[in-house]
Amino acid sequence: MDLTFTPSETAFRDELRGWLADNDPGPEPHGDEHAHFAWRLDWQRRLAAAGWSGVHWPVEHGGRGATLTESAIFFEELANRRAPLPGNVLGLLLAGPTIMTWGDEAQRERHLGPILTGEEVWCQGFSEPDAGSDLAAVKTRAARDGDGWTITGQKVWTSYAHHARWCMLLARTDPASERHRGLTYFLLDMEQDGVEVVPLRQITGESHFNELFLDGARATDAQVLGGEGNGWRVAMTTLSNERSGLAFFHQVRMRQLVDALAAELAERGGLDDPRTADALADVAAQVEVLRLTAYRGLTRLERTGEPGPESALTKLMWSRANQALTQLAVDALGPDALTAGSRWSYELLRARGNTLEGGTTEILKNIAAQRVLGLPRAS
Amino acid sequence: MNFDLSEDQREIKRTARDLLADRCPPERVRAVAEGGGPDGALAAELAELGWPGIAIPAEHDGLGLGAVEAAALLEELGYALAGAPLLATAAAAFAIEGAGSDAQRAEWLPRLAAGSATATLGIAHGDVAALVADAEGADAIVLVQDGRARLLTAAEAEVSPLETIDPTRRYARVGAPPGAGEPLPGDPAAAVDRAAALAAAELVGVCQRALDDTVAYVGERRQFGRPIGSFQAVAHRCSDMLLAAESARSAAYFAAWSADADPDGLPFAAALAHSVAATSAREATASAIQAHGGVGFTWEADVHWLYKRAQVASRLFGSVGAARERIAGAVAARG
Numbered sequence: 113m114d115l116t117f118t119p120s121e122t123a124f125r126d127e128l129r130g131w132l133a134d135n136d137p138g139p140e141p142h143g144d145e146h147a148h149f150a151w152r153l154d155w156q157r158r159l160a161a162a163g164w165s166g167v168h169w170p171v172e173h174g175g176r177g178a179t180l181t182e183s184a185i186f187f188e189e190l191a192n193r194r195a196p197l198p199g200n201v202l203g204l205l206l207a208g209p210t211i212m213t214w215g216d217e218a219q220r221e222r223h224l225g226p227i228l229t230g231e232e233v234w235c236q237g238f239s240e241p242d243a244g245s246d247l248a249a250v251k252t253r254a255a256r257d258g259d260g261w262t263i264t265g266q267k268v269w270t271s272y273a274h275h276a277r278w279c280m281l282l283a284r285t286d287p288a289s290e291r292h293r294g295l296t297y298f299l300l301d302m303e304q305d306g307v308e309v310v311p312l313r314q315i316t317g318e319s320h321f322n323e324l325f326l327d328g329a330r331a332t333d334a335q336v337l338g339g340e341g342n343g344w345r346v347a348m349t350t351l352s353n354e355r356s357g358l359a360f361f362h363q364v365r366m367r368q369l370v371d372a373l374a375a376e377l378a379e380r381g382g383l384d385d386p387r388t389a390d391a392l393a394d395v396a397a398q399v400e401v402l403r404l405t406a407y408r409g410l411t412r413l414e415r416t417g418e419p420g421p422e423s424a425l426t427k428l429m430w431s432r433a434n435q436a437l438t439q440l441a442v443d444a445l446g447p448d449a450l451t452a453g454s455r456w457s458y459e460l461l462r463a464r465g466n467t468l469e470g471g472t473t474e475i476l477k478n479i480a481a482q483r484v485l486g487l488p489r490a491s
Numbered sequence: 492m493n494f495d496l497s498e499d500q501r502e503i504k505r506t507a508r509d510l511l512a513d514r515c516p517p518e519r520v521r522a523v524a525e526g527g528g529p530d531g532a533l534a535a536e537l538a539e540l541g542w543p544g545i546a547i548p549a550e551h552d553g554l555g556l557g558a559v560e561a562a563a564l565l566e567e568l569g570y571a572l573a574g575a576p577l578l579a580t581a582a583a584a585f586a587i588e589g590a591g592s593d594a595q596r597a598e599w600l601p602r603l604a605a606g607s608a609t610a611t612l613g614i615a616h617g618d619v620a621a622l623v624a625d626a627e628g629a630d631a632i633v634l635v636q637d638g639r640a641r642l643l644t645a646a647e648a649e650v651s652p653l654e655t656i657d658p659t660r661r662y663a664r665v666g667a668p669p670g671a672g673e674p675l676p677g678d679p680a681a682a683v684d685r686a687a688a689l690a691a692a693e694l695v696g697v698c699q700r701a702l703d704d705t706v707a708y709v710g711e712r713r714q715f716g717r718p719i720g721s722f723q724a725v726a727h728r729c730s731d732m733l734l735a736a737e738s739a740r741s742a743a744y745f746a747a748w749s750a751d752a753d754p755d756g757l758p759f760a761a762a763l764a765h766s767v768a769a770t771s772a773r774e775a776t777a778s779a780i781q782a783h784g785g786v787g788f789t790w791e792a793d794v795h796w797l798y799k800r801a802q803v804a805s806r807l808f809g810s811v812g813a814a815r816e817r818i819a820g821a822v823a824a825r826g
């Protein structure tokens with residue numbers, strides 16, 4: 113056990129800090145979602161130009177070949193610098209690694225470069241109106257059509273679809289199939305007739321996710337990833353990458369929120385109230401435990417090489433802690449914090465999504481119970 | 492960065508788990524609890540193995556290992572609810588080593604390491620420590636009060652046995668007239684933090700035992716024609732217990748590591764470990780009773796010992812509220 117960083121990890125952090133000190137992401141645009149996304153994409157272009165995009169990707173695919181710990185450091189430092197996540201975060205964390213695992217030479221050649229630079233943004237078309245937690249119930253239909261596929265159906269909650277050039281699409285290719293069988297994973301070109309993106313408004317008022325209507329959209333055989341009928345396994349690769357690294361970004365961001373809250377409370381004398389101080393200690397402890405547990409997970413991952421079901425635990429910790437923290441903030445800071453558009457009211461509302469996105473709390477507890485603890489399934 | 496036990500540390504843990512499963516099975520815990528006495532035979536055997544001196548420096552005849560090794564061992568002692576006074580002795584040894592004079596170290600540490608003497612540590616207010624583990628029969632008692640420590644021999648301390656709800660270990664109230672005993676010249680604060688880290692590790696073991704026993708039980712017990720563990724409300728309770736156990740483990744190991752490697756970070760880490768382990772252990776052991784149904788509420792089942800240990804041990808080195816106060820203070824100071 114050694115909770116300090118090795119000289120090479122420290123050198124990595126120092127080099128990154130040096131670069132970040134010279135390269136400011138610039139002021140965060142507020143109130144204009146398109147300007148905000150453009151800001152994040154521009155940030156990714158600059159990261160990529162300096163070789164800081166896809167740090168965890170292997171060098172042969174244009175990445176930096178960084179270790180998992182270095183990748184964690186990368187996300188911590190981005191957050192420390194108050195820099196945003198790169199615009200094409202789903203491409204970097206999900207699509208890219210999935211294509212590296214399952215793609216053929218041509219697919220890797222075609223897609224990995226533009227993912228790194230952010231030139232082509234990706235979205236994830238898994239969830240459907242009738243297939244949310246129960247992803248294997250996907251109904252979107254891809255039918256054989258000459259030397260390609262015609263796709264019809266509906267996806268929902270598709271984050272970034274309105275910016276995306278490509279979509280990781282899970283569709284049913286065998287109409288007689290049920291559940292996990294007969295699904296195929298497509299790299300769907302979003303720029304075509306037959307693909308319609310309709311924004312959905314979130315409880316924060318923003319529109320980050322969308323409905324995605326597919327009506328005769330086309331895909332070629334070359335756009336099938338991992339083979340016909342193998343979609344479930346490919347999708348599992350995507351999902352197992354879903355939480356990688358992000359815990360470290362969130363952990364730092366949450367610590368910043370804890371500190372900001374403590375400072376605001378101190379200014380108003382709020383910490384003199386022992387109930388408030390006690391509640392602050394509780395959320396600060398949760399955030400610290402998240403950090404520590406994420407590092408334990410990283411050590412384990414470095415040893416086993418496989419992201420295990422344990423990653424469900426950090427997601428559970430993160431989402432719970434963020435909801436507790438933001439609730440405490442609006443409780444302790446009073447009505448000011450509940451003003452529409454205020455920072456804390458935004459954080460409070462956004463946090464409600466944390467226990468839904470990337471697997472709901474209930475589903476993650478099922479995973480923990482069955483796959484970590486080995487409890488019997490309901491049959 | 493490597494946040495896991497080393498192979499050697501895992502080996503200590505495995506050895507302890509196996510040995511205690513054999514020497515300290517539930518029947519033995521029950522015998523200690525119902526017979527009202529500590530497990531002298533077990534204590535003697537553990538002393539043979541050198542366990543009381545695990546973290547005592549080799550120059551004083553201890554094993555000279557670190558707080559992380561001690562934490563791994565304490566976790567297993569907690570898992571077994573062992574009735575041997577290792578936590579108490581380790582806490583006193585931390586104080587004598589960290590705040591004692593050369594003469595005090597030379598007098599006490601070798602005997603504590605050998606198990607030929609036992610000691611304990613209590614936090615006193617107004618010359619009385621309200622809850623001290625294994626004070627009866629201890630050869631030395633360290634009382635920490637207002638940032639200073641003094642060492643009392645058995646004859647100098649007023650030890651009144653306490654009947655707490657946790658009969659798996661003996662507890663007492665310890666008083667000492669002002670001026671009694673000899674002062675330890677140094678600052679005992681770090682020793683108390685190290686003791687808190689080990690107490691937290693012991694509670695990690697309690698959490699893990701509550702979880703393991705519950706998972707086994709709900710996988711076997713059937714109602715409505717199926718194992719109750721297949722009911723989601725029960726399964727989710729188990730997932731929450733897992734979260735509690737892993738949270739406590741992260742915090743306790745962090746504190747143990749800080750005790751060895753990051754003295755500046757230790758006060759925060761110890762407060763974190765105390766607060767998180769206490770909260771987790773109380774929650775996990777309460778859940779264990781609930782998941783066992785009526786059986787869990789009987790004296791005959793063993794889950795209640797875990798609950799009782801969690802309640803009392805959480806208070807050994809101060810209140811959870813005080814630990815939270817320290818965390819809040821640290822957060823306010825860094826902002």
Ligand SMILES: Cc1cc2nc3c(=O)[nH]c(=O)nc-3n(C[C@H](O)[C@H](O)[C@H](O)COP(=O)(O)OP(=O)(O)OC[C@H]3O[C@@H](n4cnc5c(N)ncnc54)[C@H](O)[C@@H]3O)c2cc1C
Pocket residue numbers: 235236237238239240241243244245246268269270271272321465468469470471472473474475478723
């Ligand atoms: C901010 C945000 C961004 C998202 N981005 C994307 C995206 O980019 N791409 C994408 O594909 N999806 C995305 N999603 C969708 C997300 O993955 C789903 O919302 C989630 O999987 C839940 O599915 P659902 O909404 O259909 O809810 P449901 O599955 O209908 O769940 C409703 C409630 O029932 C509970 N429930 C369901 N099944 C069980 C069960 N077996 N046991 C216990 N409880 C159960 C759930 O936990 C939940 O509380 C996003 C969601 C959010 C909130």
